[in-house]
Amino acid sequence: MTLLNHRTEGPASAPPLLLGPSLGTSYALWDKVAPELSITHRVVRWDLPGHGGSAAGLIEAGATVGDLADLVLALADSLGVERFAYAGVSLGGAVGLHLAVHRPERLSSLAVICSSAHFNGAKPWEERAALVRREGLAGLAEGADARWFTPGFTVPELVRDHRDADPDAYAACCDALAAFDLRDRLSEIAVPTLLVAGREDPATPPAHLREIADAVPDSTLVELPGASHLAPAQCPEAVLTALRAHFGGPAGRGMEVRREVLGDTHVDRAQSKQTPFTARFQDFISRYAWGEIWTDPTLSRRERSMITLTALVAHGHYDELAMHVRATRRGGLTPEEIGAVLLQTAVYCGVPAANSAFATAQRVLAEEDGTAG
Structure with a gap:
């Protein structure tokens, strides 16, 4: 079976996270986000049929979002991924909503970015599909910046992806958007769900994401100031922060x-x-x-605190030392134990360094509880 073109990043043993693109783009949409997410996840980003490196023949006229979701599941199956987190933009977000409703057992969590449970009815998409089938994508690509970004911002690679997409496959994706409407099924979504809206998005305004947030139990809505439709490309740090908080991991x-x-x-x-x-x-x-x-269980927090004190003395970072003396008191170290650590530093880091460290620690301990050690 021919699979969607995709790129995999991150440790094979890490939790899987699939990233879906917007209509007219490739997985390059995630270039500024995916490498950071791959620190903690096995990231798989994929191309829509006829976009990027995916074969146009994977989709036909009259396609549905469900057809695209089946292609995503086939990709996951080929990679040995049974259950995964998912984030998608626009049409990619619609695929995530479909999976959450129809195949919830495959999702661990969901993020829907600049997308909707419906896309303003069938007619605009039917008209766009007819236009593309008749004239190709060159004219439509010229207006991509206005639909995707705020004035003055662009990502030439994504505009080029739009221009180079296969017209028939693009039109079939328009057919899928025309037929998509999950508003009456949103309350069934039970996976942890994040909605991310761009406040300057003309294609799927924040009201579309609020509509989903109001219907999906225990969902979270984040609105990004200054972001338009392709938020991962325009505001990658803000999107990254929201996704990290939602999908968990070290952050x-x-x-x-x-x-x-x-x-x-x-x-x-x-x-x-x-x-x-x-x-x-x-x-x-x-x-x-x-x-x-600090979350590595090999050493206890008490041991890490002692090591940290020593390292800070060795490098003369006395402001940081004061902060960590307070932290060690919160963690249960006594003034006597702190003094013993600093005395150890006198042997291995030098008496002048230890002298300054004792002065810093004595001041902090006096401030904290009147104990001078």
Whole structure:
């Protein structure tokens, strides 16, 4: 059987996550998001029939979203993937909704991005399908930027994908959108569901995502300021943050551990100071330091705290040392134990470093509970 063209990234043993594209694009839509997701998931992104590298013959006139969903399941089966998380944009999101209603046993969680439970009725899509079958895609591709992005923004590779798509396959995808309407089945969706809307999206405005969120039990809606229809390409960091929080992994667990060790006050203060410039660094800290290192059960948190104190003394990071002295007190270390760790550093890191460390720790302990050690 001919399969959808796809790209697989990430560890084979990681939880599988399938990513679906929008009409007129290829899996390049996920270029700025998939590599980061593949740190914690086995990411499989696929091309629609006649788009990217997928064969046009995989779809015929009169196709349905259910037909596309069957192709996705065939791809998953070929990869040995029984149950998977799924995220899709526009038509790709519709495929996810179909799977959640008709094949819920295959989904562990769902994210629907800039999509809808219906696409404004059949007529516009029937007209577009007829136009493409008659004239091809060149003229339609010229207006892609206006439909996909806010003014002044473009992704040339995606516009080229639109122009190069097979017209008959594209028109068949339009047929699928024309026939799609799951509004009366949304309440049946039981998998954890995230809805992501672009506030500047003219194709599937936020109201479409709110409609789904209102109907799907316990779903979550996120609206992205400044994002239009292809949010993963235009606002990848915001989409990545939403998907990480929804699908779990080190980022979500990392923030939890960070709060447990450092305390809500410190973390809230750090988060309040976050800017677009520092957002990626804060995410890095949550994912790697707190989400992967501090959650490793090989060492206890007490042991990690002691190692951290030593490393900070060795490099002279006394502001960070003060923060972690507070953290070790929260974690149960006594002033005597903290003093013993710092005394150890005098031997291996040098007396001057230990002297400064003792002064920092004494100040923090006095501030915390009046104990000077």
